[in-house]
Amino acid sequence: MNYTLATCSFALFLIFSCSPDKKEFGLDISTDASQILKGKTLFEQQCSTCHNFNEDAIGPNLSGLTRQIETQWIREFIKNPAAAIENKDSRAVDLLAKYKTQMPGFPALTDQDIEALLSYMHTFETVPIPISGDTTSNLIPEKIKDSGIRLELELYAQLPASDTVPPLAKMTKMEPIPGTQRLFINDQRIGLYEIENQKPVLYLNVLEKRPAMVSKPGWATGVGNFAFHPDFETNGLFYTSHTEPGGTAPSDFGYTDSLGVFMQWVLTEWKAENPSAAVFQGTDREVLRIDNASQAHGMQELTFNPFSQKGDPDYGLLYIGYGDGGTAEKRFAAISNHQGAGIYSSILRIDPAGKDGVNGQYGIPKINPFAGIPGKAGEIMAYGFRNPNRIFWDEKGQLHATDIGQHSIEEINRIEPGKFYGWPIREGTFSINPFGSFRTLYPLPVDDSKYGASYPLIQLEHDETVAIIGGYIMPEGPLKGKFIFGDIPSGRLFFADLNESSSPVAKTWGVTFEGQEVSLQTLVNHDRVDLKFGIDAEKNVYMMSKTEGKIYRIED
Template sequence: MRNSRKTTSLYIFCLLITMVACQPKGNKIGADISQAQDQILAGKAIFQNQCSTCHNFKDNAIGPNLSGLTRQVDSEWIKGFIKNPSAFFDDEDERALALLATYKTPMPAFGSLSEPDLDALLSYMHTFATPAEQVALLENKNWIEEGIEDSGIRIEIEEFFQLPASDTVPPLAKMTKMEPIPGTDRLMINDQRVGIYEVIGSEPKLFLNLKDKMDKLVSKPGWGTGLGSFAFHPDYLENGLFYTAHTEPGGSAIPDTGYTDSLKVFMQWVLTEWKNEEPESTLFEGEFRELLRIDIPSQAHGMQELAFNPTAKKGEEDYGLLYIGFGDGGTVEQGFANISYNQGSDLYSSILRIDPLGRNSDNGKYGIPEVNPFFGQEGKAGEVYANGFRNPNRLFWDQVGNFYATDIGQHTIEEINRIEPGKFYGWPFREGTFEINPYGNFREIFPLKEGDGGLDVTYPIVQMEHDELAAIFAGYFVDEGVLSGNLIFGDILSGRLFHANFNENPRPTIYSWKVMVDGQEMTLAEMVGEGNRVDLKFGKDAEGNIYIMSKTEGKVFRMRL
């Protein structure tokens, strides 16, 4: 439940409530909440699916400690706000308006939760009796003073196609990536719940049914779980090879990378190689093998991106090497910052680079390139290309081969980094160009101390505060039109769109822009409907056309550049 502009999850209102709620007269708060065992168990399942990304009942994480909340705030208020927060803003509810003033972004409605669902959720929450710590509001200030100006650019978009619905409630389809098979005009797109589709004309046809091939595939809880990413080998036409990353429940198989047994294993990320017998076929038939399996303690910040360098030519050092963006897996939020801050000794919080055709890894299933920065170094993981990332969810290159990654921040700052081999990018001690304490309150950031604490951090070329966006996701560098030479990117949650000319390095100026649908200017949030999370993604075809995608309705829109 991570959101912004239509923000994250229940955490925002819960934090506000615990600080400003007044005890009403009358019956004792929480006396109406059932403690039937079956209802508590049902509520636990709902909490794990909907809330646990941001909350627990022990510490402040992305959101606050929720312990004791149901003993502080009236049940009907909590349930009503969960179902339809915008109604509270419209009614000028004091709590809701204070929330909006502090965080600048309303949370979306969870109208799909039924009354029994809400009752069960409160029953589970009510089993945690100790009142949550009273956390003082941070000063309502801008750490980055410069606001984002509207460039005035408006781009017409038109609906291209819609993926088949894989659920009955939004998001109707969970796409994260749409790109062509190298050397072809075949356009491929994933649904995290299902597999990979090929877009033929404007019709998606199922190419790989991952759900049938992997009986342990899970695509919830969490927005990033399931088939997180895919990448086709640059020699696919000759070798038929492509790669996927997907999630399975913890304990599904023995991992290649794990951690201390004092931290639970909630999920595993699995990297798989597929070999299509007939590369020209529109339906996968062939073999597959597992390359890598990694434990994580939550559903967050896993193997969000697979990519080959599209600018590398055959015979060059980078050709055919697979890049993998792997976050901290939620280890820092659960009090294990040492797993994330590993200085290249482990795979967490890193961008990895492997040779999928090699076999010199510890498990003998893939290769570690000798040109990698930590190759052969004692105590280092040779797969690591760069480290110090919370959630490197998008890896991309410009037209001349410069390498970049977006990194989603904790509470305040979103980043775009230029990636260089062997560099450390700050997490979990930095969020943008600010310090954080990974062992304390994650909501606080501080100016850098003199000498940078001796960490030798490489800082982002773009950093943006959460009053502008909540979760950054990059699109592509544009080759033509009014945005030519610019990178387009946006906010996953609200769908707010931005562009910047990276020729202005080291600090490109950021501008916002908007779309037009049938000649009418609108935001993506307006397009998908009030209260919905946009869940913005971008795609690109072999001709260079760029697409905007939203999981809400599973629709793909083509930009008229």
């Protein structure tokens, strides 16, 4: 998983409240050593990105849970939390209210798997002391205002279901081949589709070409992103990122042996024999392989500068958004707090045609801020991001990135080469202790300037949005020239004029469908929208929902 979502949130913050009934829970949970070991492995794979047994993380602290709540309730909630919310279960509703997003169910876990998880959880006896209130609320007192703007949506296309339960299709990006009308979209479980006459046609089956690829657990795994070279029509080159299990092959970038490798992110270059062909045929090569400590915050973005022309210094250079890999949550903050010495938590820029990278499969552009500097990673364009899931340029050609925060702040940053954007010692314009509670933020210190942090162009608190996703600059209509973005889980929609001032103001907008105003949650018939944005060659902007695999065109 990426981005502030509890992949195993089967605990609730009110469950630890005192009760006059001293009933002892968990007596039916097995203490068999082999089952506990199996549960530990499952927990580390499925839950550890969002939960631990020391404090609230992305999801609640689970220590002592099995001794405070009916075991059957926990079993059922792991399987299908949506049903509990739909049935107005008070614990489930309270969890949703506190953590601002609905967790997914785990129908793939067998009964034996759940029993093993319970056995492992039951080894933690300490009941945490509940925190009174939310320690990070109302950091930004000004609330986002509604613009009153409503735009009509039209159902444009439907991806084939790649699973039987939501999300039915895991798209993250839809963009055209540069200079053409050809429109492509990914499904993280499968590969790349071309949209022809509003119908998806499978262009590249990455899973077939890379059988080691995995797209579970979490939303962030699988074919994370893709980018076509600006000269694709002549050279046939394009790039994908995907995940494989840790240890599948030797990595080019890793970290201390004290932290396990859960996933590896792989960057692949594909060369089409015939760039005009409807189905890919050609060759491929691995460009880069990076170890990741969890399923979260990996290689979420690939893109080329659309404003760059032949002869420009960065023409044909590939930008890569790479997060902290979940290392901060695992208390290895130094991996992302590297001051330019490592590649994690960074926006990278590489030359796919070069050979002077660490493995000889790519080059380090001389225009990069740290190129050739001893002790620095020459691949870095900028660093200090938790999860830079979207990299984009505004109409003036200025580089920006959206960055998903931890517990409190979502960011849109204007990127300048070589700058440090704060993570993991800053979240928005606040201090955070990466070795303390992630739910506690502090004012900036009086000597803040010595840390050299650059701060967001726009920051939003988690009472407004919990996982930001960037969109595009709208070409026409009432939002012409405005950058639209949204909240991944809820589908709440925002816009801002990035060139308005040094501190652009975000506002909300909404949609109508078939003439009726509707929330995206209602539109996709699910509390979790899994919002993404796309664009075509005519600059029409689209919204996509993984929940049903549907694509909607915004009618200006």
